Amino acid sequence: xxxxxxxxxxxxxxxxxxxxxxxxxxxxxxxxxxxxxxxxxxxxxxxxxxxxxxxxxxxxxxxxxxxxxxxxxxxxxxxxxxxxxxxxxxxxxxxxxxxxxxxxxxxxxxxxxxxxxxxxxxxxxxxxxxxxxxxxxxxxxxxxxxxxx
Numbered sequence: 001x002x003x004x005x006x007x008x009x010x011x012x013x014x015x016x017x018x019x020x021x022x023x024x025x026x027x028x029x030x031x032x033x034x035x036x037x038x039x040x041x042x043x044x045x046x047x048x049x050x051x052x053x054x055x056x057x058x059x060x061x062x063x064x065x066x067x068x069x070x071x072x073x074x075x076x077x078x079x080x081x082x083x084x085x086x087x088x089x090x091x092x093x094x095x096x097x098x099x100x101x102x103x104x105x106x107x108x109x110x111x112x113x114x115x116x117x118x119x120x121x122x123x124x125x126x127x128x129x130x131x132x133x134x135x136x137x138x139x140x141x142x143x144x145x146x147x148x149x
Contacts, residue, residue, distance in 0.1 A: 024127070027120060031128025034117050041080070042108055042136025049074045050106040050138040053095060064097065071095040075108060084110045088135060102142040109135035 053071045056062065062070070071094050075085050087094055088107035096105045110116070113130045120127060 024120070024122075028127050031117050031119070031130070034128075035113060035131055035134055038110065038113070038116070038134045039136065042110070042134055043138070044136070045075060045078045045080060045085075046106045046108055046136040046138040048078075049094065050104060050140055053106070054104060054140060054142075067097075068093050068095055071106060080108075084116075086111055088137065103139060104142065105137065105139045107135065107137040109133050 049071050052074055053067060056070055057067050060066075075094055076082065078085075085094075085108045088109050091107060094106050094108055096107070097103075098105075111133050113134050117128070117130070119130065
């Protein structure tokens with residue numbers, strides 16, 4: 001009977017160790033899958049916005065300001081939450097048109113992915129290690145030089 005009293009708390013200790021290991025495993029899987037999923041999603045939104053913008057401009061013969069507003073509205077209407085879609089560095093808008101080469105680029109990013117999934121710090125270890133930013137960029141070269149009225 002004295003051995004049963006000593007064994008009473010062992011299940012609690014085993015559960016505590018198992019819970020910490022399972023939590024770390026789940027958080028690690030989610031933490032490393034999240035940037036991959038978001039990166040491909042940002043790439044898809046940028047590609048869709050570029051295709052829609054190019055098609056919309058050709059059919060409507062819209063001005064550059066209207067086109068920028070349309071691209072901004074497409075990205076705002078996408079599934080990406082409002083605060084997560086930012087312009088890429090050194091750009092003032094999502095869409096960049098180079099009239100001399102005829103290239104169109106749409107670039108969006110999230111500058112601090114650790115606000116989406118905060119890393120856990122245990123002792124000197126930090127996981128997941130997230131990238132500095134998550135970005136998606138789409139570029140298209142048109143056959144003729146981009147002429148926007």
